[in-house]
Amino acid sequence: MSNAVAHAEAHGHAVPHDALQHHFETMQQQKEASTLGMWVFLLTEVLFFGGLFFAYLLYRVWYFDAFAEASRTLDISLGAFNTAVLIGSSLTMALAVRSAQTNQRSATVRWLISTIVLGCVFLGVKVIEYADKFEHHHVPGPNFVSESVWAAQEQIFFSLYFTMTGLHALHMIVGVGVMSVVTWMAAKGRFDEHYYTPVEMTGLYWHFVDLVWIYLFPLLYLVERHN
């Protein structure tokens, strides 16, 4: 017991923070653990998407014409709009982290909600795009229709398109869910300048999801647009 007290004093605050879990010695150690854990998690995500990017690369080299042709059927303006929306949401997310760091409870909540709204806008646009693909029979499988000589290989493009954007959208849905919880925690006043790890970690995740899209947009929408 006396040992624990001595320890707490050595770190400058006699009463441990509410959010300090029992198996950590200090808030700093706890935060460093979370941050490292999040980065390692994002590393696994890079490899997860990496498998798809690898398949994309291979087939794009093999069947460039098919990829170019299939890519031209995607709506570039909707894609560009969504790219802007996601970049904007990364900005609001960064502002949310900043507000949490500086003890601004209502600003934190406001920026988090803005991020959620932007995320939902992105998903809504994605629904419109998917619906359009279903209408035009661009979904690979038995109902796929294409007049092109590359019809078979176009299916590979669309298989990758749906798998990649679908998994990306799934990540966004998870992100929106997590952010809703974090928003609730922020509204309850759980965060202060000593403890805002959940906001920061959610931010890291959200920026990662954003970054994946930054790659997906040119790779899927902009294969070859100049003719």
Next chain:
Amino acid sequence: MLDTPKLPERHYLNNGHGLKSWLLTKDHKRIAIMYLISISAMFLLGGLFAGAVRLELMTPEGDLFLADTYNKMFTMHGVVMVFFFLIPSTPAVLGNFLIPPMIGAKDLAFPRINLLSLYIFWLGAAFFFYALFAGGVDTGWTFYTPFSSFSSNTNVIPTALGAFISGFSSILTGLNFIVTIHRMRAPGLTWFRLPLFVWAHYATSLIQVLGTPVVAITIIMVFVERAFGFGIFDPTRGGDPVLFQHLFWFYSHPAVYIMILPAMGVISEIVSTFSRKTIFGYSFVAFSSLAIAVFGFIVWAHHMFVAGISTYSALVFSFLSFSVAIPSAVKTFNWAATLYKGAISFETPMLYAYGFFGLFLIGGLTGLFLATLGTDIHLHDTYFVVSHFHYIMVGGAIMGYLGGLHFWWPKLVGRMYSEFLSRVSAILVFVGFNLTFFPQFILGYMGMPRRYHAYPDEFQVLNILSSAGAGVLGIGYLLPVIYFLWSLKRGEVAGPNPWGASGLEWQIPSPPPTENFKVQPVVHGEPYEYTPHVAREANLV
């Protein structure tokens, strides 16, 4: 002479009673015990499938099962053993239990994520059981396309999803270990004072974290083909089934190191303890773990030498596969040097370690036959391959796992098992294993292909030997269940350090209290310091 040891009054096993106190625990030790029970059950199930396979192969005719049923038997044997036993085995049980006390921590960095990983494991197993009761699956544990995506009409989706889901439990375990080893070490416990068990788990975790997501996405690609009719690997639409093999083996070759590296960590601890010497070439053993993890990622195409990859890439992958032998040999020679002039004693864990040496050596060296392009063409898809990877994954990994279980059992439950029966089991496992699998090298060399339920008459004698060995092996594996359970109530009380070992985990009571350490330990000395004083305290000299 010390007093006879007594069990501590409060420890992690009696801190809370009832099912709920277990299912909602955040204690890494309790989670490890639940993993132990779960994977033991899966091991039994996988063993039953193996028994069915060996039973069928007693006779040349396919008389016990239809060919299709036989396909399901070996598939489910492989799926259960790889995804639900071998991958979690040492890390999820021993690593989970021991890494925090070994590094002087109260728990892993993320106790809730640790519990979550166990639930994810159970969920994955539930998917597998659904597939099992719905009629099984017949693709082989490798899920090769296009058979898995279009041809097979068995339960590929639930099985593949089971493997996919259990993969996340493996990822989370690895992530937890990495962060724990980086951030939770006791003051004074520098990287080069860590037990080699911890180094081995660190390397393992890197593979879990970097490799598993790739097989996860590969399974997703098979899933979308099979479920929605997408075409990524479909040759009729220009897709490449060999791409599947590349992605699959990018994980599944390193997965072998997820199984063997932790076992190697166990062996380092055992060898040092039972020869009462510091480990020879500590930093070489430590870095060879990392080297194996790194090399493991650049050799995968040795599984595909006959799949139509280019000669040049085959040459490169052959060369790289040979290079994995270097760090493996570094470990083996260092263990041998540790034993040299040591005060060796032959308790059960040490017998298992010796078994590991023999089997890993054979398994590793026969791997070189398969990494050689010319011989691989002859041996590919024969029983030689089956035997080789069982020598590594069963002979190596399970010997290490069982050795570790025997070594730390007194720490886990506070009591000793029967030394006589456990020695018998170690010997039975070694003899039974060789009897089962050595004949398979010869069968493979003679050209018996794997995955058929019938074979020419001249292969029968060796197949009967192999099946008989499987029986002996089965008894060897069942014995520990009996004496471990017996030890729970009746075993002699072990005391904190029955082997006179040097690690931090041996300085706390057995079984340990929930928080492991009453006071934050501070580490001053080097690892594996064996002095006459330690040995005398343990009453061994």
